[in-house]
Structure formats: C-alpha cells, structure tokens
Amino acid sequence: MEFSEIVKARYATRSFDGRKVDDKLMDQLMEMVRLAPSSVNLQPWRIKVIHDAHTKQALLPHSWNQPQITSCSHLLVFCADTDLEARAKALYSKMKASGIPDEGVAGFAKMVDGLISSMPPEARLPWAQKQVYLAVANALNGAKSLGLDSCPMEGFIPAEYSKVLHLPAHLVPSVVVPVGYAADTPRPKVRFEKKDVFF
Ligand SMILES: Cc1cc2nc3c(=O)[nH]c(=O)nc-3n(C[C@H](O)[C@H](O)[C@H](O)COP(=O)(O)O)c2cc1C
Incomplete structure (x- = not known):
C-alpha cells in the first residue's frame, strides 16, 4: 500500500476480533517503531509488549474499561524513559560500536550532556513523551502497512499501569497502542480543511 493510502485507511479501532498477530508480523512492526526519529537520537522510550490475556484483563479497569x-x-505500552543520562550513555556506546570515531562521539556527547543537564527535572518527562509520540505514529501507520489495525490510547491511568506491570519509576506509561485485526469498520474521517490547518 502507498503511504498516502495507509494514512487514509488507518483508523482508531475500538474493537478487535481477538485473532493473534503472527510473531513475524509483530517483529516487523517493532522494527518500524525502533527506527522512529527522536531529538538528538536519544530514543527515550521503552515499549512493553503484552499478549497474555491475564495481564490485559488486569489492565482493563485502569483503561476506562x-x-x-x-x-x-x-x-504496546509506550513508556517515556526519563533516565536520560542512562539513555545517553548507552547511545554513545552504540555510536562507538557502529564505527563513529571517538572524537565525533565526544563532541556529540558534550552537546547532549549539556542539553540534559540544562533541562529542569520537571521538563524531562514531557520532553521524553514528545519523542514517544513519534514512535507511536510509526506504530499506527506501520501496523496498517502490515495489514493490521490499531488504536492510539491515552485513556488509561499511568500510575496503575506502572503497578500492574512492575515498572521502574523512570519508565512512565504514556500512550497505549492495541494492535490486532479490527472487528469494527472505519468511520468517515472528520478533519479540518487544509485552509484551517495550514497558514
Ligand atoms: C494521543 C491519542 C489518544 C487517544 N486516546 C484514545 C482512547 O483512549 N480511546 C479511544 O477509543 N480513542 C483514542 N484516540 C483515538 C482518537 O479518538 C482518534 O484518533 C480520532 O478521533 C481520529 O479518528 P481516527 O484515528 O479514526 O482517524 C486517541 C488518539 C490519540 C492521537
């Protein structure tokens, strides 16, 4: 499917038919999510993948049912990773391992460390969450490109998700994306006109 067709066909699916998505397809989808862009490439996201019925059932009451x-x-529970220092350190190692010269990594690290240290503590989570949404967009359109359906969801209680999933404090559930095969049908798209969007 052309990308223009994918963005038209994707819709927020409210009901799935319960069929399991093949592991290979899920792997392709995760690869698309993994390749999402992020500011200074910090990739401040960790995504919990849940497929067992027991955990989904435990999360239901914390997801407005x-x-x-x-x-x-x-x-897919998209968590913002607020431990930016740890993410940065891991990124520098990854850059070195991928052949980027030490001096290149050092210059980049100086810039990124400066960015992180200048960020007020309360700014970390919203900054990380902004990046998370880009990964979510890849998941939504990526799912459709693989013949799958999905729904972006903010209608859940992050603190309760953290408890059920035993998440460390630095991982904050931010967006949930169920993936599967739709049991409902798309509604007509209600969108503002181009003239009301672009100026
Ligand atoms: C960040 C975000 C959070 C959303 N949260 C929910 C949700 O909790 N439950 C739900 O049914 N739909 C949710 N939606 C889906 C929107 O209602 C939907 O995307 C919008 O109405 C446009 O419809 P479409 O996606 O089918 O084109 C959310 C969408 C976004 C982008």
Whole structure:
C-alpha cells in the first residue's frame, strides 16, 4: 500500500476480533517503531509488549474499561524513559560500536550532556513523551502497512499501569497502542480543511 493510502485507511479501532498477530508480523512492526526519529537520537522510550490475556484483563479497569485492551492481539505500552543520562550513555556506546570515531562521539556527547543537564527535572518527562509520540505514529501507520489495525490510547491511568506491570519509576506509561485485526469498520474521517490547518 502507498503511504498516502495507509494514512487514509488507518483508523482508531475500538474493537478487535481477538485473532493473534503472527510473531513475524509483530517483529516487523517493532522494527518500524525502533527506527522512529527522536531529538538528538536519544530514543527515550521503552515499549512493553503484552499478549497474555491475564495481564490485559488486569489492565482493563485502569483503561476506562475500553474493550480494545482485551480484544486486541498485542498491547504496546509506550513508556517515556526519563533516565536520560542512562539513555545517553548507552547511545554513545552504540555510536562507538557502529564505527563513529571517538572524537565525533565526544563532541556529540558534550552537546547532549549539556542539553540534559540544562533541562529542569520537571521538563524531562514531557520532553521524553514528545519523542514517544513519534514512535507511536510509526506504530499506527506501520501496523496498517502490515495489514493490521490499531488504536492510539491515552485513556488509561499511568500510575496503575506502572503497578500492574512492575515498572521502574523512570519508565512512565504514556500512550497505549492495541494492535490486532479490527472487528469494527472505519468511520468517515472528520478533519479540518487544509485552509484551517495550514497558514
Ligand atoms: C494521543 C491519542 C489518544 C487517544 N486516546 C484514545 C482512547 O483512549 N480511546 C479511544 O477509543 N480513542 C483514542 N484516540 C483515538 C482518537 O479518538 C482518534 O484518533 C480520532 O478521533 C481520529 O479518528 P481516527 O484515528 O479514526 O482517524 C486517541 C488518539 C490519540 C492521537
């Protein structure tokens, strides 16, 4: 499918038919998510992939009882990773391992370390969450490109998700994306006109 067709066909699926998505397809989808862009390439996201019925059921009451949570095949819980120092350190190692010369990595690290240290503590989470949304966009359109359906969801209680999933404090559940095969049908798109969007 052309990308222009994918963005037209993707829609927020409210009901899935319960079929399991093949592991290979899920792997392709995760690869698309992994390649999402992020500011200074910090990739401040960790995504919990849930497919067991028990965990989905435990999350349902903390998700406004929205039926996508239990009817989907896989539930992707996009967490913002606020431990930016750890992410940065891991990134520098990765850059070195991928052949970027030490002096190049050192210059980049100076810039990124400066950015992180100048960020007020309360700015970390929203900064990381902004990046997370780009990965979410890849997941939504990526799913459709693989013949799958999905729904972006903010209708859940992050603190309760953290408890159920035993997440460390630096990982903050930010967006949930159920993935599977739709049992509903797309509604007509309601969008503002180009003239009301672009100026
Ligand atoms: C960040 C975000 C959070 C959303 N949260 C929910 C949600 O909790 N439950 C839900 O059913 N839809 C949710 N939606 C879906 C929107 O309602 C939907 O994307 C919008 O109405 C446009 O419809 P479409 O995606 O089908 O084109 C969310 C969408 C976004 C982008």
